[in-house]
Amino acid sequence: MIHMLVRSAPDAIEKLAQLGDATRYEAAGVEPHSETHRPPRTEGRTGRPDAASVLVDCVSHVATPTGRKPILKAMITTACEKNCYYCPFRAGRSNTHRITFKPDEMARAFDTLQHSKIVDGIFLSSGIIRGGVTTQDKLIDTAEILRGKYQYRGYIHLKIMPGVEYDQLRRAMQLADRVSINLEGATAERLNALAPKKDFAGELLQPLLWAHQIREREGIRASTTTQFVVGAVGDTDLELLTTSERLYRQAGIQRAYYSHFEPVYNTPFENLPAVDARREFRLYQSSFLLRDYLWEIEDLPFLDDGNLPLDVDPKRFYADVYLRETPVDIIHASRHELLRVPGIGPRGADAILRARRLGHLSDLADLRAVGIRAPDRAAPYILFGGRKPLQQLALPGMDSTTTG
Numbered sequence: 427m428i429h430m431l432v433r434s435a436p437d438a439i440e441k442l443a444q445l446g447d448a449t450r451y452e453a454a455g456v457e458p459h460s461e462t463h464r465p466p467r468t469e470g471r472t473g474r475p476d477a478a479s480v481l482v483d484c485v486s487h488v489a490t491p492t493g494r495k496p497i498l499k500a501m502i503t504t505a506c507e508k509n510c511y512y513c514p515f516r517a518g519r520s521n522t523h524r525i526t527f528k529p530d531e532m533a534r535a536f537d538t539l540q541h542s543k544i545v546d547g548i549f550l551s552s553g554i555i556r557g558g559v560t561t562q563d564k565l566i567d568t569a570e571i572l573r574g575k576y577q578y579r580g581y582i583h584l585k586i587m588p589g590v591e592y593d594q595l596r597r598a599m600q601l602a603d604r605v606s607i608n609l610e611g612a613t614a615e616r617l618n619a620l621a622p623k624k625d626f627a628g629e630l631l632q633p634l635l636w637a638h639q640i641r642e643r644e645g646i647r648a649s650t651t652t653q654f655v656v657g658a659v660g661d662t663d664l665e666l667l668t669t670s671e672r673l674y675r676q677a678g679i680q681r682a683y684y685s686h687f688e689p690v691y692n693t694p695f696e697n698l699p700a701v702d703a704r705r706e707f708r709l710y711q712s713s714f715l716l717r718d719y720l721w722e723i724e725d726l727p728f729l730d731d732g733n734l735p736l737d738v739d740p741k742r743f744y745a746d747v748y749l750r751e752t753p754v755d756i757i758h759a760s761r762h763e764l765l766r767v768p769g770i771g772p773r774g775a776d777a778i779l780r781a782r783r784l785g786h787l788s789d790l791a792d793l794r795a796v797g798i799r800a801p802d803r804a805a806p807y808i809l810f811g812g813r814k815p816l817q818q819l820a821l822p823g824m825d826s827t828t829t830g
Contacts, residue, residue, distance in 0.1 A: 438535035441525050442484050445500060452499065452551055452585075452606075452653070485545055490581050490603070497547040497581070498536055502527050502564050506553030508588075510610075510621035511694040512658055512687060515553045521692045526555075529567035537576045547581030548572070558589035558629070566594060569601040586637075588629035595633055596640050599648035604680070607633050608653040612665035619659035638678040649680035656709065657701030658687035662732030663709060668723055671716045681717065684709040708734045715741060718772055719765040741830075742768045749807035756787055757811045769803030769830050790815050803830065 488497040503526040506515045515522055527535075532550070539545045550568060554561050565584050572578040584602040586595060598605050607630060611617030614626035624630065637650045652673060654666055670682040686706040689696050712734060715721040719741075727735060727743040734740055745768050754763050756778060764775040777796040781787055788810050793801040805815050 438527065438531045439538065441527065441531075442498075442500060442535055444523060445484060445504070445525055452549070486549075488547070488549070490547060490583075492581060492603075495546045495581060496544065497549050497583075498539060498545040499549045500527075500532065500536075500551070501525075502529070502532060502550065502552035502561070502568065503555055504553055505555050507556075508554055508621060508623050510624070512620060512655060512690065513693065514690045516693060519692050529564050530571055532568050533571035533576060536572065537578070540578065540580070547583070549583040551585040552587070554587060558587035559591055559594065562587045562590050562594045562598070566597055566601065569598070573601055586633055588624050590629075590633050592636055595636055596644075596646075599637065599640055599646045602648050604649045604651065605637065606651040606653065607637070609634075609669070610653070610655050611659070612654060612661050612669045616659055616661045616665065620655055634673060634677045634679065638676070641678065650677065651681050651683060652679055653683035653685060656684050656686045656706055658695055658698060663705070663712070663734045664723070664728050664732040666709060667712055667716065667726065670713050671723055674717050682713050684713070702736060704736045705733070708736060708740060712740050720762065721765075739768070741766075745807045753807050753809045753814070755809040755812065756793070757782065757809075767804045767807050769798060769800050771830050774798045774830075800830070 484498055484500060485496050486499050488495060490497070503524070504515050504522060505524045505526060506513070507517050509517050536545065536548050550565055552561050552565060565587070569582055569584060572582065582602045583604040583606065584598050586598060586605050586607040590598075590607075595605070609617065609626070609630050610624070611620050611626065617624060617626045617630075634650060634652060637648075640646055641648070641650075654661075654669075656666065666682075666684065673679045673682065684706045686701040686703050687695075687698070688700045689698050712726050715726070716723070725744060727740055727747070729735060735743060745766065749766065754767050756764075761775045761779060764770050764778055765772065770778070774797060777798070778787065778793070781792070781796045787793065787796075790801040790805060793804065798804065801815075808815060
């Protein structure tokens, strides 16, 4: 199949194969761990893709708002004029294999892959050449060709470049299902330590606010995400989650992504230690508590250094501290109170409220019957009309680290 595609569109498909997993640090779907935690492709000191990774690394099976899809993750160019200290595409890095596509070339390659049933969606990013505005035009042009010339109606996720103009952002949101504007740092100070040529407030934060305005005023459906580089420059979980909470509340972002720092050879940060991947996982759990469970920053169990404990789910940590002595009564609790209980998520809380109106909840079996998948997780922290539930003893070694 690959050889047939190369014959049909040789230049573009061959260049995509050379691009490899260039976007492996960029999460695109609702399950980022399945995208970013696969084993990285072999990259020698020349920076060129290993021969065994032909085209495969460009395609990720991504969970999107419209279902799981094989997505082409690609870049208009791997050249960049920015000097971000952690980035494999930074200006002057000799190990980076520079590849550039014209918009019609990228669109044609995607159309070939899409009609061959290899991909069903595109995540399109780019390095920055001749400024963010010029680069953004190339991303928009590619999407316009896909929607117009090729009549593609499927999933498009476009990266928004630093310094994008308002009308460019508006057009990108008209064309794409999702746009992403990466803050990278939690504050202007942290961004400056990561990427000194980028402007936190003007080039990155402002477009996130614009996107919210565009959705509110014009009813454009494209969702917005952002991403942070975690742990390279002393940022704390408190900083990252405080900024995330503000973006959920004030900019209406769909989600925040967290990429734990991994050093890249031949960059200024190549000798810094990699950040524990568990930190990224705890940030995601806490971010969901802020976004979906309506928690406040003050509810999260930060340690003295401003970071979360790595060895325990933040929701369970909270419950162990506050709910063991004062359990939540399932019969009388508000939705807000139910969402504090491990094992009860938004759907579960709604199911409990419905069941209370229709009948009687008296034990863990009743919770299971209304859709609470693991009521034993909730048992230490709840009451039924003032009475503790009968709890089945857990098997040795069983534990859960998933927020619910």
